[in-house]
Structures are given as C-alpha cells and as structure tokens.
Amino acid sequence: xxxxxxxxxxxxxxxxxxxxxxxxxxxxxxxxxxxxxxxxxxxxxxxxxxxxxxxxxxxxxxxxxxxxxxxxxxxxxxxxxxxxxxxxxxxxxxxxxxxxxxxxxxxxxxxxxxxxxxxxxx
Amino acid sequence: xxxxxxxxxxxxxxxxxxxxxxxxxxxxxxxxxxxxxxxxxxxxxxxxxxxxxxxxxxxxxxxxxxxxxxxxxxxxxxxxxxxxxxxxxxxxxxxxxxxxxxxxxxx
Numbered sequence: 001x002x003x004x005x006x007x008x009x010x011x012x013x014x015x016x017x018x019x020x021x022x023x024x025x026x027x028x029x030x031x032x033x034x035x036x037x038x039x040x041x042x043x044x045x046x047x048x049x050x051x052x053x054x055x056x057x058x059x060x061x062x063x064x065x066x067x068x069x070x071x072x073x074x075x076x077x078x079x080x081x082x083x084x085x086x087x088x089x090x091x092x093x094x095x096x097x098x099x100x101x102x103x104x105x106x107x108x109x110x111x112x113x114x115x116x117x118x119x120x121x122x
Numbered sequence: 123x124x125x126x127x128x129x130x131x132x133x134x135x136x137x138x139x140x141x142x143x144x145x146x147x148x149x150x151x152x153x154x155x156x157x158x159x160x161x162x163x164x165x166x167x168x169x170x171x172x173x174x175x176x177x178x179x180x181x182x183x184x185x186x187x188x189x190x191x192x193x194x195x196x197x198x199x200x201x202x203x204x205x206x207x208x209x210x211x212x213x214x215x216x217x218x219x220x221x222x223x224x225x226x227x228x229x
Contacts, residue, residue, distance in 0.1 A: 035218070037220075044208065044220060044221075044222055044223040045157075045159075045165065045208055045210075045220040045223070046220065047217075047218040047219070047220060050218070059217065061217075062123075095164055095165075107155070107167075107170045107171070108155060108210065108218055109155070109157065109165070109167060109210065110167050110170070110176070111167075112164040112165055112166070113164060114163075114164050115164055
C-alpha cells in the first residue's frame with residue numbers, strides 16, 4: 001500500500017525555520033513527482049510546491065518563493081520542505097502528496113500523507 | 123491570480139442527489155480533479171481528468187464538464203458523504219490551483 005508519512009512540524013517563532021520531512025513507502029518513490037500542500041486552520045487547501053521525480057524541476061507558489069525550498073532524496077524515499085523566515089500566516093497543516101505519471105501528462109495528488117501541523121507564533 | 127469558485131455549502135437529504143459546481147476560466151483547457159476531505163483527515167481523490175473515477179471510489183460519485191464549469195455529482199447521498207469537497211485544476215501556465223471548497227451537509 002502507498003504510504004506517505006510527514007514529520008517535523010511544531011511550534012516556531014515568527015522569523016524562525018523548520019524542516020518538514022515526508023517518508024514514502026509502497027511505491028517506487030524515484031518514479032514520481034511530489035508536492036507540498038497546506039491547509040490553514042478552518043481554511044481551504046493551498047498548493048505550495050512541486051518537485052519532479054529527478055529533482056531537476058521545482059515550482060513554488062508566490063507566497064513562499066525565496067523562503068521555502070523543496071528537495072528530495074530518492075535513495076531515502078524522502079521529500080523535504082525547508083521553511084525559513086516563517087510568518088504567522090504560514091500556520092497550517094502541511095501535507096505531502098504524490099503526482100502520478102500517465103501517458104501524456106500526470107494526475108496530481110493521487111495519494112496524500114496525514115499531514116504535520118506547523119504553528120508560527122507572532 | 124487564477125481562482126476556482128465553488129459554492130460554500132450544499133445541503134442534501136439522504137438518498138437524494140448533490141451537485142457541486144466549480145467555475146474557472148481555464149477549465150475548458152485544463153482537466154479538473156475532485157477531492158473529499160472529512161474532518162481531521164487528509165483529502166482523498168474522487169475524480170480525475172474531469173470524469174474518471176479511481177479504483178475504490180463508489181460509483182455514486184461522478185464528474186462532468188461543460189465550458190468553464192465542472193460538476194461533481196453525488197447520487198444517492200449517504201450520511202458518510204458529509205464532508206468538504208474541493209475541485210482542483212491548473213491555470214494556463216500549469217500551476218496547480220484548488221477551488222474554494224464546498225461543505226456538504228446531509229440533512
């Protein structure tokens with residue numbers, strides 16, 4: 001079975017840093033692009049970052065550009081999100097989610113982890 | 123920035139049909155996807171590529187598309203279908219976007 005398990009969340013002061021991890025199992029991690037999606041308390045889903053299977057391509061939503069860095073270690077079946085200069089508005093549950101490749105494109109977010117809560121105090 | 127607009131809430135009686143719309147200018151050119159999220163849980167994919175259903179998703183969930191609007195239909199609603207539902211697509215550059223979300227209440 002596909003499993004994605006996030007960790008690394010917690011309470012951090014405004015301006016601080018945090019590194020999230022997502023460990024994958026049940027599939028060949030190196031074959032799949034991955035994403036981070038967040039959800040502020042009581043709010044909707046927000047895609048924040050994407051990384052291709054080979055790490056050559058990354059994308060970010062505008063609100064985290066220059067502050068967050070997505071990376072992966074295919075040998076460790078792990079996805080990471082380095083978050084710097086954190087703000088109160090970054091408070092959210094952070095999910096990792098897989099993209100599935102299909103002929104001619106990909107299907108986004110076909111599997112999700114259970115999420116890890118990041119709280120930024122001001 | 124690109125937006126996908128959903129109704130905030132939909133109420134439906136058990137056994138009836140619920141329809142949730144999602145509107146966005148790029149939907150004629152980009153596929154739509156639907157996710158169900160129950161309280162305290164991660165989202166689950168219900169529909170991909172406008173109308174395809176992943177294995178394990180009940181047949182009562184279906185998707186359709188017409189112009190700038192896509193629709194998730196839940197036929198024969200059950201109590202367990204009470205949840206938040208999100209559409210998702212991409213803008214013309216391919217950047218992922220989620221809809222505003224719809225809370226489905228089963229009366």
